[in-house]
Amino acid sequence: MKKGFDKLITIFVVIAVLIVAVFLMQNKNSAQASPEVAKCIGQNSILYTQTGCSHCKDQEDLFGDNLQHLSMINCLEEGNLQKCIDAKIEGTPTWIIKNKSYVGVQSIAKLKELTGC
Numbered sequence: 001m002k003k004g005f006d007k008l009i010t011i012f013v014v015i016a017v018l019i020v021a022v023f024l025m026q027n028k029n030s031a032q033a034s035p036e037v038a039k040c041i042g043q044n045s046i047l048y049t050q051t052g053c054s055h056c057k058d059q060e061d062l063f064g065d066n067l068q069h070l071s072m073i074n075c076l077e078e079g080n081l082q083k084c085i086d087a088k089i090e091g092t093p094t095w096i097i098k099n100k101s102y103v104g105v106q107s108i109a110k111l112k113e114l115t116g117c
Helices: 002-030 035-043 054-061 064-069 081-086 108-115
Strands: 046-049 072-074 094-097 100-103
Touching: 035 064, 035 108, 046 054, 094 108
Parallel strands: 046 072
Antiparallel strands: 046 094, 094 100
């Protein structure tokens, strides 16, 4: 009897884990910016990044296939270092929105709020 109960508990735990995993995957995809939102954010901001920055990658992942719509400057690409110095970029990712600097990964909701999109 105990063996059957243990099997039943194991099955319930596996099902619960699967449900949570599916929910998290769907939630992650729904957090990505739509093309329209990405275009609007891109028109109203500049994102400063650098190659090898894990937080920059996290920020970029929020835009998925719509990353192309952003105005981005990679501080480590040739010719961009001076742009980053001039913009007083002290860490990446950094967003410049309405002449204000926002350091760190920003949610799509926060970027929409800051840019008016």
